[in-house]
Amino acid sequence: MKPALFDYFRPQNLPEALSLLDEFGTDAKILAGGQSLIPLMNMRLAQPRIIIDINGIAEIGQIREKAEALEVGALVRQRALARYVHTDGMWELLRLGMAHIGHPQTRNQGTVGGSIAHADPSAELPLLFLTMDGEAEIASLRGNRKVPAEQFFQFVFSTVIQPHELLRAVHWKRPASKTAGFGFYEFSRRAGDFAMAAAAAIVEIDAQRRFTSIRLGLGGVGPTPVLVQGGDMLYGRTWSDNLIGSWLEDVTKGLDPPQDLAANPDFRRRLAGAAAHKSLFSAYQSANGKWEGRTHE
Amino acid sequence: MQSDSLWIGRPVSRVEDERLIRGQGRFIADMNPVPGIRHAAILRSPHAHAVIRSIDINQALGKRGVVGIFTGEMIARELDPFPVGVSAPIQYYPIARSKVRYVGEPVAVVVAESRYLAEDALSDIIVQYDALPSSMDIETPGTHLDPSVLLHDGVLDNVANHRVFEYGQCGRELQIADVVLTHRFTYPRNTAVPIETYGVIAAYEPGTDYYTVWSNFHGPFTLHSVMAHALKISTHKLRLLSPGDIGGSYGVKSAVYPYAVLMAVVSRLSGCPVKWIEDRLEHMQASSSATARITDVTMGLNSQGKITALKLVQYDDVGAYIRAPEPATLYRTHGNLTGAYDIRNLTVENYAVMTNRVPTGLVRGYGGPQLYFPLERMVDIAARHFGIDPAEMRRRNFIRAGAFPYTTISGGIYDSGNYQAVLDQALETSEYDRFRGQKTAMSSRSIRYGIGMAAVVEPSGSNMGYVSLAFTPDERAKQWPKSGAAAAATVAVDLLGGITVLLDSVPEGQGHETVARQIVADVLTVPMEAVRVIAEMDTATRAWTVSSGSYSSRFASAGSSAIYGAAQKVRDKLLALAAIKLGADVSTLRLREGWIWHDHRKTVWSLKRLAGLIHWNPEELPEGIGAGVYESCYFTLPNVAAPSTDDRINSSAVYGFLVDIVKLAVDIETGHIQLLDYTTVHDAGKLLNPLLAQGQIHGGMAFGIGSALYEEMVYDERGQLLTGSLMDYLVPTAGEMPEHLNLGHHSTPTDSTPLGAKGLGEGNVMAAGAAIANALADALGVEVFNLPLTPQMVFHLVHPPHEKEVDPK
Amino acid sequence: MNKWMHDELAVVTMTVNGHVYRRAIEPRLLLSDFLRDELGLTGTHVGCEQGLCGACTVLIDGAAARSCLNLAVSLNGKDITTIEGIRKRPQFPAIAQSLSRHHGVQCGFCTPGIVASMISEEEATQEEMDDLLAGHLCRCTGYVGIREAWKDLIQKKAGE
Known part of the structure; x- marks a missing residue:
């Protein structure tokens, strides 16, 4: 099918875009990479009255190195970010997770900000954003505000961004420790499909290989990505399959995953547990490897 | 066949490739064959079952760019219902009249300046429906459904067709059998998903009442008469054309024909050509x-x-109407219902049941996967019951190699084969015994390994008569008998020796142009480059017949035979002329490299000179040699008679054979199946082009793997389709294909076709579901009765959601 | 700021296969339809308009992308290459030969899109190739011939 009619605005700078949003609010849809919006418009499932095409706003298309974070403008393409962080071990989790987004042909166009603002609970970028403790910079005519990822997602396809606001940039926090290990695991029906369940993990361990920090995020298991609590119970312990397994059993019991064609809630809990286990194991292994590397230096 | 063939049997690269890779293929959407074309969009039913109370088009008519809007009532008024292949009184039109019966059924058509504008107007058509309860079950015949869920007046229990066939003494044999196994299997609804969708361009000529319709229809051309009947015109007034390039079909585009009729009427009513x-x-x-x-x-x-x-009791879900050629899914395999096995007692009970789903039709394998999934699973279940290896179980029951031609109890005539030899080769290629020995030791905490097989008799070149098995012998006695598996082709030589071949096979990617070149170049002893092949179809100018088209793997058997025959007619005519000119006996003449040779000497007569003589100087032609070199051959395969009065039929002209063996690993925690490798060994007689044969097999495997692991059209209980986008209906990508594919051939010669070839593009679709399910059952030690084997389903096999189901052995 | 209301026509200028085109179009016109219907470049095929089949893949500023997931108006000033431009490139004959030799084409409907992906990343590793190929649906070949053809090109490149 073909899109319905709309009024089309193409602002050249941020203030122009913000005043349009201020004027039209809920009637307007922002067109960034279009990889989620255009299919919906093609099926006429979305028939926005107004399209605000932000592709002409150069100032939100940059990646900037900041002291504590990487500032990624809302218009930065997923592929561009993946390439930017490609060789830097610090951003390994981002790289691992982003490899699962759609296909290169859609990552070439899809934007980092667009995916996060779209807030599909089974998409990779929202999960990464949450797990990596990112921060959203939201602009409006009334000024900018910053929202930590943990407060950003509200429901399926819903975030704290108000109709008059625009996601200006996403700040990716640099990992505090050089020995942090990263893991990402996803179950999808086919390569490139949205996750039935996905897990992202950041693990830090001490010289005795005891957990000192665990950050675990789960995707596809609820209306928003989920940051798992209670990892601190494992601090001071070393890896054991049983230890992790029983913790994850408790964790997944507490989830309220959706029912769809691919998986019912029970099965999805199972998958989430398996994905979490696998991602934690990779993260632990990678942290371990970094310690080994350090001993050999 | 000539023994000195240069091209037939060689892995020649395709002549079609260059234009397709360059983006210069000409597909239906690329065509604007007449000026003034307007664009149609179809308003479709959101209900699975509802009465149409009213349709208001007034507001939509005023929309920008709208040329006309036509409701079901306006359109159907101009038509007769399509003839259907059963005696039940079912009125099938290309658009809903007063009642909708499946989600997506056409309700109205908008014609506008562009597709965009036509879609705009759709949203302004106001339809009021009175929803009815949906009928979604197919196992309820005889339960006297509530009238509100009956789809068609006068069709009890929504059963469009019911027939019982008894061959031998099945009932008695089951009573005295040492072991009787009974199971129920479900084969899901899946579909073909060609990457190119349907397309139709229709132009009506008022003065003459002629319709010209371009579409990506590929036959069977029996449906030409079905379309003409619906349009209430004599057949010569309907000219159907199909472009030379069709973007895949795998059977499903045969069902574009209702839309061809729909757009034909819309073109008439709107007064312009419609796309x-x-x-x-x-x-x-x-x-x-x-x-x-x-x-x-x-x-x-x-x-x-x-x-x-x-004993087989088969319930087919044919959807909301029985659309020709259905209920053929039930009958296409009628002659080979006993598969590769020597079984002499058979009972078959067939039900075609209508539901509030889209009507069904041809999809690669047509009837084959529905038969072989249960049959080949049962053989494995039986093997497990006896504690013997599934390969040995098959060996004990195979038709012996010396028994061909073998007539099955239901009338199939298997022309040739050596099933043991194919199985042995597959076992060896797949290192079957080694894997079976190792698989238990290989398994880990959550990973299990399994190996499974399926042995499939692959029918090709279907008998036009098999569809009439839906009628009782008494009903058939009142009709004209139908039989045969015919095809036509034309070979023309122009005044300077240029050779053109015209096909009736309407390929959608199978490479018929290439194979036709190979055949004609061989017969006329010219380079392949000297032969041009036209695959475009045109019912007004091509040689064609009722069974023309591409379906039932008929090109290798029937289509290629017609090409071969037409080329031979050209050759014979030229040789006859040369014989007269040379004063020699025709039996002493040969064509060689495009020249006439007499005994062992090259003469002064070439193909080009002979053709030139015929065209330029017909006055000089001797008695018996007509002007022109334009020879059509209508070829029909042998042994395909109409059904007998005792309901036996050789439902296909030839029967190939294949054994697939699959190794897989399954994660019992996540339900994920990984195909480790896939072995397939085929007996398709002589391969006309091994490269293309390989492509057909690879494509069939991917298709079969999709149906086994990923693909299902899922409906909810109200009849809403839940898998309506390619996001939900999962077609395998390259990432889902097994890394290791082993492909082998073991050819037994057949003399049922002049070139010795049989079809092979569908067998893997018939085998894959059973082979993969057998491998999974082997890995898990749990029987499998449904497809597709999704992670969730596999997980539930290992961890039954409720009480563990007891297998009634 | 550019703005076009409702069915007002937008003026776009685009370089397609090296030619500069200027057209007045509805802002809702998809790039795929712009290429096919406005410019007559029918080598770009439309298979789903959901971004999932990959048949409509073209190069936008050199990168492979779905033409059905782009509004033409949004690409004002961009450089687009379709199969009609790709086939004039010096790398094309090797790709075409490889696809044909390995029987990577059957119906050919998905082929121009796949060729666009193939040419978009000539330095692709085998892993990247698999990633790109998974972005295309083909129902004919089981991907075997396509994969072999592409792999062959990558290996030849590596051997250079």
Whole structure:
């Protein structure tokens, strides 16, 4: 099918875009990479009255190195970010997770900000954003505000961004420790499909290989990505399959995953547990490897 | 066949490739064959079952760019219902009249300046529906459904067709059998998903009442008469054309024909040529699909594991109407219902049941996967019952190599084969015994390994008569008998020796142009480059017949034979002329490299000179040699008679054979299946082009793997389709294909076709579901009765959601 | 700021296969339809308009992308290459030969899109190739011939 009619605005700078949003609010849809919006418009499932095409706003298309974070403008393409962080071990989790987004042909166009603002609970970028403790910079005519990822997602396809606001940039926090290990695991029906369940993990361990920090995020298991609590119970312990397994059993019991064609809630809990286990194991292994590397230096 | 063939049997690269890779293929959407074309969009039913109370088009008529809007009532008024292949009184029109019966059924058509504008107007058409309850079950015949869920007046229990066939003494044999196994299997609804959707361009000529319709229809051309009947015109007034390039079909585009009729009427009513290119949502929802089938199988065996009797009760979900050629899914395999096995007692009970889903039709394998999934699963279940290896179980029951031609109990005539040899080769290639020995040791905490097989008799070149098995012998006696598996082709030589071949096979990617070149170049002893092949179809100018088209793997058997025959007619005419000119006996003449040779000497006569003589100087032609070199051959395969009065039929002209062996690893925690490798060994007689044969097999495997692991059209209980986009209906990508594919051939010669070839593009679709399910059952030690084997389903096999189901052995 | 209301026509200028085109179009016109219907470049095929089949893949500023997931108006000033431009490139004959030799084409409907992906990343590793190929649906070939053809090109490149 073909899109319905709309009024089309193409602002050249941020203030122009913000005043349009201020004027039209809920009637307007922002067109960034279009990889989620255009299919919906093609099926006429979305028939926005107004399209605000932000592709002409150069100032939100940059990646900037900041002291504590990487500032990624809302218009930065997923592929561009993946390439930017490609060789830097610090951003390994981002790289691992982003490899699962759609296909290169859609990552070439899809934007980092667009995916996060779209807030599909089974998409990779929202999960990464949450797990990596990112921060959203939201602009409006009334000024900018910053929202930590943990407060950003509200429901399926819903975030704290108000109709008059625009996601200006996403700040990716640099990992505090050089020995942090990263893991990402996803179950999808086919390569490139949205996750039935996905897990992202950041693990830090001490010289005795005891957990000192665990950050675990789960995707596809609820209306928003989920940051798992209670990892601190494992601090001071070393890896054991049983230890992790029983913790994850408790964790997944507490989830309220959706029912769809691919998986019912029970099965999805199972998958989430398996994905979490696998991602934690990779993260632990990678942290371990970094310690080994350090001993050999 | 000539023994000195240069091209037939060689892995020649395709002549079609260059234009397609360059983006210069000419597909239906690329065509604007007449000026003044307007664009159609179709309003479709959001309900699975409802009465149309009213349709208001007034507001939509005023929209920008709208040329006309036509409701079902306005359109159907101009038509007769399509003839259907059963005696039940079912009125099938290309658009809903007063009642909708599936989600996506056409309700009105908008014609506008562009597709965009036509879609705009759709949203302004106001339809009021009175929803009815939906009928979604197919296992309820005889339960006297509530009238509100009956789809068609006068059709009890929504059963469009019911027939019982008894061959031998099945009932008695089951009573005395040492072992009787009974199971129910479900084959899901899946579909073909060609990447190009349906497309139609229709132009009506008022003065003459002629319709010209371009579409990506590829036959069977029996349907030409079905279309003309619906249009209430004599057949010569309907000219159907298909472009030379069609973007895949795998059977499903045969069901574009209702849209050809729909757009033909719309062109007449709107007074302009109309183009309709189906979009993906329409295609998934409302084009066609394979039938889902529930099969109750009862198998009787003696103490040695020899199958003595087989009873099949088959319930097909044919959707909301029975659309020709359905209920053919039930009958296409009628002659080979006993598969590769020597089973002499057979009972078959067939039900075609209508539901509030899209009508069904051809999808690659047509009837084959629905048959072989239960049959080949049952053989494995029986093997497990006897504690013998599935390969050995098959060996004990195979038709012996010396028994060909073998007539099955239901009338199939298997022309040639050596099933043991094919199985042995497959076992060896797949290192079957080694893997079986190692698989237990290989398994880990959550990973299990399994190996499974399926042995499939692959029918090709279907008998036009098999569809009439839907009628009783008494009903058939009142009709004209139908039989045959015919094809036509034309070979022309122009005044300077240029050679053109015209096909009736309407390929959608199979490479018929290439194979036709190979055949004609061989017969006329010219380079392949000297032969041009036209695959475009045109019912007004091509040689064609009722069974023309591409379906039932008929090109290798029937189509290529017609080309071969036409080329021979040209050759014979030229040789006859040369014989007169040379004063020689024709038997002493040969064509060699385009020249006439007499005994062992090259003469002064070439193909080009002979053709030139015929065209330029017909006055000089001797008695008996007519002007022109334009020879058509209508070829029909032997042994394909109409059904007998005792309901036996050789439902296909030739029968190939294949054995697939699959190794897989399954994660019992996540339900994920990884195909480790896939072995397939085929007996398709002589391969006309091994490269293309390989492509057909690879494509069939991917298709079969998709149907086994990923693909299902899922409906909810109200009849809403839940898998309407390519996001939900999962077609395998390259990432889902197994890394290791082993492909082998073991050819037994057949003399049923002049070139010795049989079809092979569908066998893997018939085998894959059974082979993969058998491998999974082997890995898990749990029987499998449904497809597709999704992670969730596999997980539930390992961890039953409720009480563990007891297998009634 | 550019703005076009409702069915007002937008003026776009685009370089397609090296030619500069200027057209007045509805802002809702998809790039795929712009290429096919406005410019007559029918080598770009439309298979789903959902971004999932990959048949409509073209190069936008050199990168492979779905033409059905782009509004033409949004690409004002961009450089687009379709199969009609790709086939004039010096790398094309090797790709075409490889696809044909390995029987990577059957119906050919998905082929121009796949060729666009193939040419978009000539330095692709085998892993990247698999990733790109998974972005295309083909129902004919089981991907075997396509994969072999592409792999062959990558290996030849590596051997250079």
